[in-house]
Amino acid sequence: MKFPSRISIRLGVNSYDILLGSGHLARLGQEIKRLQLGTHAVILTNPTIQRASGLTRQAAASIRRAGFEVKSMTIPDTERSKSFTMLGTVLSRLASWDGPGRKLFLVLIGGGVVGDLGGVAAGIYRRGIPFVQVPTTLLAQVDSSIGGKTGIDLPHGKNLVGLFVQPRLVFIDLEFLKTLPDRQFRSGLAEVVKCAVIRDAALFRFLEATPLSALRSSTNRLGWVISRAILVKRWAVEQDEKETRSIRTLLNFGHTFGHALEAATRYGTAYTHGEAVSVGMKVAADIALRLNKIGDSELEKIQGLLRHAGLPQTVRGVKEADLLKAMAQDKKWSIGRNRWVLPTGIGRAIVQTGVPDRIVRLSIRSVLER
């Protein structure tokens, strides 16, 4: 079971490579050197990653060995860090280390918070400086570090401020996953399942056939699964870099309801993003069944895989009205003229607008526990 060590994202002048491996952080500095990203590296990471392993030190050492000056800064590992204030702090730190003859670039070692906030900072400091994503969670490795979506939150909503800006390199080291808590691993797996359902039946079958413990413990299996999810993401991003067509929208399978669930539970600890997306996939699959896009056996297959991955398919203590309200507030998915990503089989999906409210309600009720 081999997996590719390099996956290229072709986006014209914004093209870049994703390097995939295990225990290969010693190569990071040379890869950065080859790309001529600048002279001074600023590593942005979080205290958890910095403490949990020697990996950030290895990364920093590799970059230093390649001849770069390196400075590190950490931001707390919580969604609250994705704030306008924190963005200002990061930009100021960049500015105070900058100077004549220096060319700064950012190395973002962390999960979605570090990647999203750091991407915004890199995108607007001096009208854009290069940045490298070193995603440390499964979610970031298969999803958020790839494709150029960056964002911070405002009190009015999540990811309201940001830009599309592609990294110059995504460097994935599977070693980071060893210290990842189980719940976070499963949460990342939800995005993998998503990719399998919308586009990759072979990945779907492999996930079905592989016990979770066998997946986590094998670098080769893990690398293969991650590479397949990345290839699905690449397929969407290459055709639709800025989500102006509906191709990239397919990646939102499970997210219509998922975002609403996160909002209705105030982005608390009740549901991680991946768990919310998991329930959302069940809702969307249920809608697809009611609209005859898929049959019972396919719904059962999807539900079976979610169960197999240890992911939830029901919610407790959330009111239907709150979910509907949150969906109506969501600009992309407002319920009047709603837009859903629906599976039409295993490995196939479509974007469907105008699903009748009645059907939406029935499918939502199907996941609400009393």
Next chain:
Amino acid sequence: MKFPSRISIRLGVNSYDILLGSGHLARLGQEIKRLQLGTHAVILTNPTIQRASGLTRQAAASIRRAGFEVKSMTIPDTERSKSFTMLGTVLSRLASWDGPGRKLFLVLIGGGVVGDLGGVAAGIYRRGIPFVQVPTTLLAQVDSSIGGKTGIDLPHGKNLVGLFVQPRLVFIDLEFLKTLPDRQFRSGLAEVVKCAVIRDAALFRFLEATPLSALRSSTNRLGWVISRAILVKRWAVEQDEKETRSIRTLLNFGHTFGHALEAATRYGTAYTHGEAVSVGMKVAADIALRLNKIGDSELEKIQGLLRHAGLPQTVRGVKEADLLKAMAQDKKWSIGRNRWVLPTGIGRAIVQTGVPDRIVRLSIRSVLER
């Protein structure tokens, strides 16, 4: 003497038109409608413009007549407004007016401050919303509103945060110039002279032959002069949108020294941007003479036109050491391996690196009054 009413900037998917006219604000709403920019317009302007004429009201009325909801907000007309804090205020205002079914766009009615800050806000709100530039100063009409450079300042330096993001429309109304103070008009003229020297000998000759009062008082003359300067800017921007080649750098003629003078005088009222650029053009032309890029007669022609435009060619009360220090701090133009835009004739210029320090010093001394 006719001038084009529409100049197209061709930048692939980022292409847009510049509309040029006098007293044509009534058309603004229809043009915005044709471009399908959104549903709700947010006008960003400054109190001076809002008070000085009925023009912002005309603009708002035209947009309303075309069927859009309109909200206005003003920011103080000073460089201090180009702050991270003010950016946060604008973004929050956008977010609080936003909602399901709404598609916001920005209309920036003002000079460089409104255009630069508003451009950043439009570029990063919801990963980019459309915006229209309605430049109200000569400087903004011929220079800052075109080409997609946006920016705000940090305590560490000017324009340290921003991005390249093109407007969807630039709408120029010459009426705005009627209330423009004389000093500001001449300051804008400095950028016009710059364009003439680097690329447009016919514009240079016309400016030489036209008294300032005759220029200001004639819509046709003014429109023609502005259109010629825009065509020079277009020529550079179309070939080099993000200043990655040295073509766009040519627009920095006069700015090497100009930026240093502004920094050395702490961006105070002693020298406007255009005045600083004017002295900077004298310095650059002086260097060009010493390097035999131009002859005495061409230096005299350039100096003659600056004099004719009522623009300064010398500075008082500034120390040579402070200017050299400011230039050394300027990342683009650091004096070790410096980079200068030098005229090689009237209507021609080159980017020259590594001008000997001795020559730089001599040319700087040539503008220092005791």
